[in-house]
Amino acid sequence: MANLNFSIDLPVRSEWENVDRLRTSIQNCFTAVFSDFAGCQSLAMVTGELVENAIKYGDWSSADDRRFRLRVWGEGRSAHVLVENPVQHGTGHAAEVLNTLGWMRNFRSPIEAYRAKLLEIAGGDREGGNSKLGLVRIAYEGNCLLTAELVRGVLLVEADLTV
Amino acid sequence: MQSLIVGDLRIEAMEDGVHPAVQLLWKGKSNNRYPGDVLAPYFRDVLTTADTRKVPLELHFEKLEHFNSSTITSIIQLIQDSRARGVKLILIYDHALKWQKLSFDALRVFAKDAMLELRAA
Numbered sequence: 001m002a003n004l005n006f007s008i009d010l011p012v013r014s015e016w017e018n019v020d021r022l023r024t025s026i027q028n029c030f031t032a033v034f035s036d037f038a039g040c041q042s043l044a045m046v047t048g049e050l051v052e053n054a055i056k057y058g059d060w061s062s063a064d065d066r067r068f069r070l071r072v073w074g075e076g077r078s079a080h081v082l083v084e085n086p087v088q089h090g091t092g093h094a095a096e097v098l099n100t101l102g103w104m105r106n107f108r109s110p111i112e113a114y115r116a117k118l119l120e121i122a123g124g125d126r127e128g129g130n131s132k133l134g135l136v137r138i139a140y141e142g143n144c145l146l147t148a149e150l151v152r153g154v155l156l157v158e159a160d161l162t163v
Numbered sequence: 164m165q166s167l168i169v170g171d172l173r174i175e176a177m178e179d180g181v182h183p184a185v186q187l188l189w190k191g192k193s194n195n196r197y198p199g200d201v202l203a204p205y206f207r208d209v210l211t212t213a214d215t216r217k218v219p220l221e222l223h224f225e226k227l228e229h230f231n232s233s234t235i236t237s238i239i240q241l242i243q244d245s246r247a248r249g250v251k252l253i254l255i256y257d258h259a260l261k262w263q264k265l266s267f268d269a270l271r272v273f274a275k276d277a278m279l280e281l282r283a284a
Contacts, residue, residue: 020171020194023229038261045262048194049232056196115272122239122273134232141265 004033007073014055014066014085023048026072039163043079046142046159047072049134050083053157057093058085074163082158087150094150097157100132101146104139114140164212169201170194176209184221184253185213193230202237210241210250219251224263225284235266239273246278258283 008029012018027044031037047070054068068085087094107113117136135157138144144159164176164185172193177186187209195201213220222238238254245252256267267281274281 016196019231020192023194041262045229048229052196052231052233111269114269118235118239118269118272121236122243131236133236137232137235140269141262 005073005075006030006033008071009073010070011067012051012070014058014060014068016055019048019051019055022051022070036163042142043072043081043161046081046138046144046161049138050081050157050159053097053134054083054085057087057091058155059088059091059153060086061088077163079161079163080158081161082156084154084156086153087155089153094148094155096130096132097135097148097155098150100135101148104136104146110136110140110143164209167201167205172198174205184219185209185216186221186223188223189227192228193234195231195233198231198234199237199240202234203240206237206241206244210245210248213245213250214248219253220245221253221255223255223284224267225255225257227263229262230266238270242270242273242279246276249278251278251280253280253282255282255284 012022023044026047027040030040030043034040051068051070058068060066068083071080071082073080104110104113107116114136117131117133121131121133135146138159139146142159142161144161146157146159148155148157150156164178166176167174171191172195173190175188175190177188209220242252254267254270256263258264264283267283271281273279
């Protein structure tokens, strides 16, 4: 990708249809700016997986205005995707995200972690729908560094990509 | 053999007298929230067909634009089920598409015998 600065910051309604809207929008927007189609696809995949997690596991039970925050920005050769969503206290999702990121650090490379996760799913060690495969995929296919933190009931997950 | 259309995903079942396989052509995007709900019963049917006819099951992903990680989980389940039933599974992808190359190269972790073949088109 060229060395261009960009920034998108959106309060997104928590509706499943928005996953693909955002994923394809990111892909189309950045393909319009950059010539690296595969890199834009990676950025779009990363966005899609993080948005899926926010909608699936966010706490949308009490909020009148069910929205999460999506930020996508970049400078130089770096791109970043940050998703912020409320999580229900005690449901374990935030802990699972943090645990998964810690688990990934036990591997020498993202591909090793990804293969291990595939085998874990095949072995039926975890419920398929809650395997956190998406996070491991982001690290592997998106070549991203993932970080997460829980701040006053809001989970922030950030993927940093060098392009 | 029936085709499957669900949301943005279309799986076309192809059969001809020449090609000795049940062929499934994936098109569009697999972005369903719970893809397993529709893919699992569909895969059961196509596995039964392939098993009855004693032919491999061949999945073509070259025309697929995107799949989410939940779809990968469904494909892993299919790999398990086809092996259990003794049906050879062939996954064909476009290695020129970076996302497909990365996704399917990783699935080679399951290619431990002749029952699973990953083929770069």
